[in-house]
Amino acid sequence: MDKFRMIFQFLQSNQESFMNGICGIMALASAQMYSAFDFNCPCLPRYNQAYGLGILLVPPFILFLLGFVLNNNISMLAEEWRRPQGQRGKDQAVLRYMFCSMAQRAMIAPAVWVSVTLLDGKCITCAFCTSVPVETLGNASHPSLSQGDMKRVLARIPCKEIYDGQELIANEVAIRYLRCISQALGWCFVLLMTTLAFLVRSLRPCFTQAAFLKSRYWSHYIDIERKLFDETCAEHARSFAKVCIQQFFEGMSTDLAAARCHPPRKAPADAGEAAEKLLGITDQGTMNMALKSWHRCKPPLHLHPPALPSGNGWAGEGQPPAHPPVPRRETAAYYSRV
Amino acid sequence: MDRFRMIFQYFQSNSESVMNGICGLLALASVKIYTCFDFSCPCLPRYNMAYGLGIMFVPPVALFLCSLILNRQSLVMLEEWRRPQGRRKKDLAVIRYLCSSIMQRAMVAPVVWIIVSLLDGKCLICAFSGSVDPENFVGFANASPVQVQQLLAKVPCKDDELMRNNTSRKAVSRYLRCWSQALGWSILLILIVAAFLARWLRPCFNQATLLQARHWSNYIDIEQKIFEETCCEHSRLFAHKCILHFFESMRQEIKLHSFSLPREGEGAEGEDDLLQGITGQDQVNKLLKMWYYEKPPL
Numbered sequence: 001m002d003k004f005r006m007i008f009q010f011l012q013s014n015q016e017s018f019m020n021g022i023c024g025i026m027a028l029a030s031a032q033m034y035s036a037f038d039f040n041c042p043c044l045p046r047y048n049q050a051y052g053l054g055i056l057l058v059p060p061f062i063l064f065l066l067g068f069v070l071n072n073n074i075s076m077l078a079e080e081w082r083r084p085q086g087q088r089g090k091d092q093a094v095l096r097y098m099f100c101s102m103a104q105r106a107m108i109a110p111a112v113w114v115s116v117t118l119l120d121g122k123c124i125t126c127a128f129c130t131s132v133p134v135e136t137l138g139n140a141s142h143p144s145l146s147q148g149d150m151k152r153v154l155a156r157i158p159c160k161e162i163y164d165g166q167e168l169i170a171n172e173v174a175i176r177y178l179r180c181i182s183q184a185l186g187w188c189f190v191l192l193m194t195t196l197a198f199l200v201r202s203l204r205p206c207f208t209q210a211a212f213l214k215s216r217y218w219s220h221y222i223d224i225e226r227k228l229f230d231e232t233c234a235e236h237a238r239s240f241a242k243v244c245i246q247q248f249f250e251g252m253s254t255d256l257a258a259a260r261c262h263p264p265r266k267a268p269a270d271a272g273e274a275a276e277k278l279l280g281i282t283d284q285g286t287m288n289m290a291l292k293s294w295h296r297c298k299p300p301l302h303l304h305p306p307a308l309p310s311g312n313g314w315a316g317e318g319q320p321p322a323h324p325p326v327p328r329r330e331t332a333a334y335y336s337r338v
Numbered sequence: 339m340d341r342f343r344m345i346f347q348y349f350q351s352n353s354e355s356v357m358n359g360i361c362g363l364l365a366l367a368s369v370k371i372y373t374c375f376d377f378s379c380p381c382l383p384r385y386n387m388a389y390g391l392g393i394m395f396v397p398p399v400a401l402f403l404c405s406l407i408l409n410r411q412s413l414v415m416l417e418e419w420r421r422p423q424g425r426r427k428k429d430l431a432v433i434r435y436l437c438s439s440i441m442q443r444a445m446v447a448p449v450v451w452i453i454v455s456l457l458d459g460k461c462l463i464c465a466f467s468g469s470v471d472p473e474n475f476v477g478f479a480n481a482s483p484v485q486v487q488q489l490l491a492k493v494p495c496k497d498d499e500l501m502r503n504n505t506s507r508k509a510v511s512r513y514l515r516c517w518s519q520a521l522g523w524s525i526l527l528i529l530i531v532a533a534f535l536a537r538w539l540r541p542c543f544n545q546a547t548l549l550q551a552r553h554w555s556n557y558i559d560i561e562q563k564i565f566e567e568t569c570c571e572h573s574r575l576f577a578h579k580c581i582l583h584f585f586e587s588m589r590q591e592i593k594l595h596s597f598s599l600p601r602e603g604e605g606a607e608g609e610d611d612l613l614q615g616i617t618g619q620d621q622v623n624k625l626l627k628m629w630y631y632e633k634p635p636l
Binding site for chain 2: 083084086087088119120121137170172173176177179180183184187188190191194195197198201202205206209217220221224225228229232233236239240243300301302303304
């Protein structure tokens with residue numbers, strides 16, 4: 001228990017820093033993914049906008065969902081939300097706190113993607129190259145083209161190799177213009193996000209500090225309680241399994257001894273622990289039979305109290321003899337055939 | 339208690355160094371972001387100034403806000419400022435001390451950005467290329483005013499077809515970069531002298547008040563950390579008791595329903611304690627169902 005206590009302490013004190021670490025890793029992964037991604041603008045009138053805005057908006061959405069999936073506390077939130085009320089009231093403030101803290105962390109990687117995309121400029125250049133103001137930036141002396149032709153020419157701006165509208169509007173001028181707009185948008189987005197984060201963090205102590213302390217305590221409590229319960233169940237399962245298996249082997253050895261018509265050999269007093277651990281099974285045939293029996297019919301999931309020594313062999317199954325009939329909910333399907 | 343003492347010492351010694359570390363990391367991040375950022379001046383008459391000055395001043399504001407967010411002491415200060423008085427008086431000197439220490443650390447990354455961008459020169463060249471006096475430069479002296487504006491706006495773009503081999507462009511560019519770097523170095527010098535004077539002259543004024551303020555601000559910080567630690571410890575113990583109580587109540591219920599024989603064997607006593615009297619599949623299932631459907635009251 002002491003070891004588990006130390007581990008819990010570590011996890012609890014570092015839960016926040018663990019989640020912050022995951023958050024930071026996802027943000028770096030998002031920036032890395034963007035730089036590894038090979039952006040290829042289609043340079044066609046209607047496809048440009050779809051492609052550019054798609055690359056700008058779809059990966060952040062995926063990263064946001066991934067942020068929730070990678071967060072261990074999402075299952076805790078779902079459990080707490082869906083549990084029946086029972087004897088313990090449900091506190092909406094705790095649920096809101098858990099959801100907000102998870103959402104805040106999940107927002108970081110998408111925000112990084114959007115900022116990096118806008119500051120790089122390729123997406124906006126691709127998406128809005130057909131909306132460049134040709135009247136102000138272009139050469140006024142060029143004969144006017146039809147709307148469709150103009151769009152077709154402008155759509156090729158991001159693809160320098162096939163751009164054929166140099167007389168209409170210089171490629172570098174258009175790209176510089178679009179990139180300037182994109183970077184301005186990017187920095188404004190970054191400023192907006194940091195301002196929002198700052199306001200959220202700094203307005204909280206001004207308004208709802210007491211409620212916040214309460215929600216934080218109870219959300220930690222729910223987390224710890226769940227972990228401790230899992231630990232306790234695991235311990236219980238271990239003990240259960242140990243006793244069950246021990247009773248199985250005892251039953252086997254007693255049973256075999258009875259079949260051979262001599263009483264179970266008691267290990268001599270000075271044989272030590274190794275002999276005890278053999279549990280009365282000391283030859284190949286017996287061991288094989290034990291293994292086969294374990295495979296063919298496992299013992300029922302019902303431990304009996306440690307039996308008093310009795311003459312009739314099999315002490316490992318069934319109900320204690322003086323058991324008054326009580327309504328059982330399950331049919332016993334696991335009885336041994338021995 | 340020993341563990342708590344170790345934790346105290348860790349927090350005490352490292353609160354300042356953690357904040358200094360974050361400050362340094364942000365400054366490095368600021369330089370890195372500036373070098374990774376692909377500066378491309380639009381080279382259009384009205385857009386240049388907006389872009390150039392925007393790149394010089396908007397990221398520092400974002401970096402400043404980031405420093406405030408990442409600094410734990412800002413939360414401590416706000417909480418101390420807004421807390422109801424209760425039975426503990428509020429000391430404004432402590433709040434002022436916290437505020438000034440937070441501001442000093444938060445200003446480092448923005449100042450680093452501004453200085454790096456001035457020393458690099460691109461921002462100022464982009465912003466003020468349209469504002470130089472064309473009379474001083476041979477290539478621009480003979481054009482009409484509108485044309486001059488257009489040409490000057492294109493100075494930051496070396497690869498533009500009009501500007502590719504223009505020597506006057508290089509002259510304007512060098513001129514603006516010289517001003518930019520002079521400004522950058524001057525600001526750096528002033529800041530360093532100011533920091534030096536502040537640190538040297540501080541002991542001459544109100545040293546006692548300063549020591550008090552620093553002590554109590556550290557105290558508030560540590561008190562909050564310990565409170566959080568204690569809450570965690572408490573919630574762990576609370577959960578432990580709650581679960582044990584739950585298992586105990588299940589055992590009582592099972593005893594009530596099944597009239598099982600009293601245990602006599604000694605050998606399995608240890609394991610049975612851990613089993614808490616729950617020794618059958620249906621009992622375990624019932625326990626788990628009870629845990630889900632009716633958690634015990636807190």
